[in-house]
Amino acid sequence: MRKTTIKDVAKYANVSIATVSRVINNSPLASKEAKKKVLQAIRELGYEPNALARGLVSRKSNTIGVLIPDVSNPFFAKVFRGMEDAVHKNNSNVFICNTDKDKERMLRYIKFLREKQVEGVIFTSEEVTKEYYEALYSLNVPVVLVATEAKEYNLPAVKVNDYQAVSDAIKYLVDNGHSNIGMISGPLEDKIAGLPRYEGYKSTLMEMGIPFNEENVVFGDYRFESGKKAIKELLSKNPEITAVFVSSDEMAIGSIVGACKMGIEVPKELSIIGYDNVSISEMSNPALTTIDQSLYQMGYQGVELLFEMIEKQKKEDSRICKGDTIYIPHRIIERESVSNLIQLNI
Amino acid sequence: MRKTTIKDVAKYANVSIATVSRVINNSPLASKEAKKKVLQAIRELGYEPNALARGLVSRKSNTIGVLIPDVSNPFFAKVFRGMEDAVHKNNSNVFICNTDKDKERMLRYIKFLREKQVEGVIFTSEEVTKEYYEALYSLNVPVVLVATEAKEYNLPAVKVNDYQAVSDAIKYLVDNGHSNIGMISGPLEDKIAGLPRYEGYKSTLMEMGIPFNEENVVFGDYRFESGKKAIKELLSKNPEITAVFVSSDEMAIGSIVGACKMGIEVPKELSIIGYDNVSISEMSNPALTTIDQSLYQMGYQGVELLFEMIEKQKKEDSRICKGDTIYIPHRIIERESVSNLIQLNI
DNA sequence: AAACTAACTGTAAACGTTTACAGCATTATT
């Protein structure tokens, strides 16, 4: 059963296909009368233009691609939701690609996006390796990085300043009277969210006149279970710790649960501050004090930037799409998992 | 900058575009020699076929649409992840549409999917109203329902049997010695997840010889905050309750937190069982005992079914796509939020 | 009344593919 085409509409309305096309795209070249006839025909036949054909001749697919590790992870889910809303505000669509941080999947998807003639792509939360950069470059469309950056390639990016955010978190703990501060970090090989946070922790401690001690940091993989394990390890290495900065909310909640199983009460005996402000952080018991990354906004803004670049590229017909990193604001969300030692001592 | 096309490849390899096309689609009509020349040319020119043009002539977009309330909700995120994996296993792509349970958005998206020539659509977790059904029907492609059903329209669906699942949950509580069992339900106007679960609760209670009491059920909206509020309301109406079935995990975790704030210990003084087995249910404290819906599998299977139907429709050239509801298995995940009264009494 | 303009309309070419069809060697069959 063939779908209704522009030809059918033209015949039905007794005009040429050019006129129909003009009406659809409401060009000023169509007369009132023609418009009326055509609109009527469209309604009666239930016509809907074929985006494939449109895209082919206009060279516009109205589609962008999003490369993201895993939408089922609450962190990415939130970021993606922001992206999606921005995409639809711009009357466009999005192909989503879960890469699982797998090289082959990533490369396959990039190829795929090319075939689909996407007009831009968002690359989320992974390190931009040389191989990835080349694949992206060959796409020949604007690329925006979200929750990651790649200064060496000069790609535009939207993220929070991790170093600064962690630094603020540590200062907050110190302001609350803590000086024996531990950390549960992501892996240091992770150049995006691992290393910079670790360094933020280390430098800020030193800046505040607190000696840095390697024993006070333990590593995890950002997930719940690893937080549960890590807190035990940390506390067994140094039971004197009164507060710990944890590199992700999920892992932080793991630490709370882990501490609880050890009979340690949060925040009375141990303060915990997380990172991300993912929705589950309000649901933990006690509710998690954390660094808000405005994930939704990060996604939204990344896509907005992408559309600006697409617009710009179209005008200038330039091939190269460079840009700086835009740092979006972060802030501390005070909930229940950090106690104020100073107040307590008064 | 024009992209490399099949013509460029043909010229470069000194063959006709038909031959190039044959090689790309590895048709047996291409000779070994031609294949070699063409492949070489493709590699050197970095050619990638244009999916828009392909789709136009072959009338295949290799794309399906997913209508889903909100991917940033962990429930849907998990379901969607299953869908996405199934889609990519079938060498296809997916347009995702967050409807926010908003009628206008839904209708707009359906129109949209039609323009994009999707070959099938997944409709998730909402009631199929007459208006929606008609919009979907006009798409003229197979539709599969996931986490919802619509017997009156005979649409194929994949979901768990809510009534049975709730019934099992109640029996489980009874088996653990509870007889004063409350419920935090979704709204009864919700024909998909509200009413059936409420009825499962009511009937099973009666079946087990426990009188049903309207006072023992309180309503929420499945979200955390409403669970927190609801448990207070429930307990104030009837402090004798020893266990409560809560219609979603998020709301159940809210109840745990709410109870805790009231100084009531879960599960020692109050048992709570949830519904969904969303990833955060392992992260609550105590970890939540719940009914597993295999969300990932639900999404995966829904998409698999959709592809089968697309295949079938292509062969039979039939317009109508009817089907039964496939109930996928559910099971009780025993964690820490339900206590066994019988064991305790021994 | 001729020439020009304005406001619209239709024809046809393009977009980048797939594929039916016809054609041409080459080999196999009579």
Next chain:
DNA sequence: AATAATGCTGTAAACGTTTACAGTTAGTTT
């Protein structure tokens, strides 16, 4: 030796749009 079959190739039409261009009509200016 003529015919048939096989294996491959290229030409051209189609897919459903957009849009440059030429054409038509009616109204305005001279």
